[in-house]
Amino acid sequence: MILPAVPINENFRLEALKALEVLDTETEKEFDEITALANFICDTEVALISLVDKSRMWFKSKNGVSICETPRDNSLCSHAILNPETPLLVKDTREDERFNKETIQLEDKVVVFYAGIPLVNKDGFALGTLCVMDSKPRELSEKQLESLNSLAKQVVILFELNKKNNDLQKIQRKLKKKNEALKDFARVISHDLKMPLANIITTTDLLKLLLDKKLDKESLQYFDYIKTSSFSMSGYISDVLDHYESESLIHNKPEKFSLNELLKEIIELLSIKPDISFNFPENAPVLESNRSALKQIFFNLIGNSIKYNDKERIEITIDHSQDANFYYFSITDNGMGIPENQIETIFDLFTTAGMADRSGNKGNGIGLSTVKKIVENLGGSISVNSKEKVETTFNFCIKKKL
Structure with a gap:
């Protein structure tokens, strides 16, 4: 040749x-x-x-x-x-x-x-x-x-x-690595910031007590601003930690539990006032699922139903149903509602509806993003229907077996 x-x-x-x-x-x-x-x-x-x-x-x-x-x-x-x-x-x-x-x-x-x-x-x-x-x-x-x-x-x-798929996999690995690094950074920073904030709140109360008779009304208000801002920052940090630690919840083993008992436990944690009424599922269903993850979902959603409610008497109704593959849940409240132009982005991280809660504070856009993340990790999906000034309903489902 x-x-x-x-x-x-x-x-x-x-x-x-x-x-x-x-x-x-x-x-x-x-x-x-x-x-x-x-x-x-x-x-x-x-x-x-x-x-x-x-x-x-x-x-x-x-x-x-x-x-x-x-x-x-x-x-x-x-x-x-x-x-x-x-x-x-x-x-x-x-x-x-x-x-x-x-x-x-x-x-x-x-x-x-x-x-x-x-x-x-x-x-x-x-x-x-x-x-x-x-x-x-x-x-x-x-x-x-x-x-x-x-x-x-x-x-x-x-x-x-094949080359494009390989390139995408490389990008995904890099993004995953960077995301893990970001999680670690957020976790460390959040933990490190909580103690100084607690010290600020304690010191503010102490100074206010010591200088009470020496300060005028306007000066005392500044101390209140410092304390309120510190609590707001502390809540923000806690939400960031919850968001990045939510993935660990998916690894918890399924267990049998009463849904109504879980809801009562959450209500006790939220320190519910007498002006709030709850309607639980009538059949008191027993579930076999990731209890910790479901608790975090309900804790966030019920907490939002209370915070973003401008009625004299707050009413929250929780329903449940199921089929062979999924558990279905809904949480309906008679609160402020969500503006129609905000519905599609309400679950995006750091996105808020722009309104203040019943205490005059604005959200940070982390809670609902965390909820969506947990729901999807449990093999389900979540959606919301809302009518401004009337009611809001969150519907979500999770797989029975993962």
Whole structure:
């Protein structure tokens, strides 16, 4: 065989090949199906997806042989890539002066017939070939050659899709790593800030007590502003911690518990006043689920129903139903409601409806984002329906078994 020439763009071609990150990868069903189909269509003994590396031919897929690579200098495919736009068709290698100097052999098969379609990427570089071979002279019909061309294009498309998927996975890994670092940073900062804030609140009360008779009304108000701001910051920090620690809740094992007992426990934690009435599910359902995660969901939603309520008597109704796969819940209150233009973004992190709660404080947009995150980790979804100044209903479901 006459040694094949080296393409004029060889360095760029090799860079393009390596950039695909396909060399020496595992076999894949999609590529093996293409070589099997190529053999069937052309009625040949061997079909290869052959990539021309610097000094070797490496086979991403092979049908009819078992070897994975051969030397580049002794290959027909290295000749085929010299003319990227034209298939290399050799009816009989024994009668072709380029190849008849010695017998061409692939594994235990003598290669007499060869047809190779260059695998050309979007930049025009021939990376290798989709080729078929046989041990006897042959010719391909126009339809067979057309089909082989189509299959070669599919090979290139698969290469590019695999590369995009690999790139996306790399990006996801980097983002996950950065996200973990951000979580650790937020967790450490939040913990470190809580103690100084507690000291500010305590010191403010102490100073106010010591200087009570020496300060005028306006000065005392400044102390109140400091304390109120400190409590607001402390609540914000607690919400940040809850958000980043919520993922750990998903790892808790399912347990059996009464939904109504869980709701009573939450009401005690919230220190409910007499002007608030609750309607629990009548059938007092017993659930088998992640109790801690569900407690966090209800704690946030019930807390919001109380905070964002401008009625003299607050009414909150909690309903439950289930089917074979999901538990369904709803929480309805007679509160302020949510503006229609805020409904779609209410679950986004750091997004608020822009209104103050019944104490005059504005939310930080973390609580509902945390709720959505927990619900989705439990295999469910959450939505909200609201009518301003009338009522708001949060509906969510979680999977029975994860």
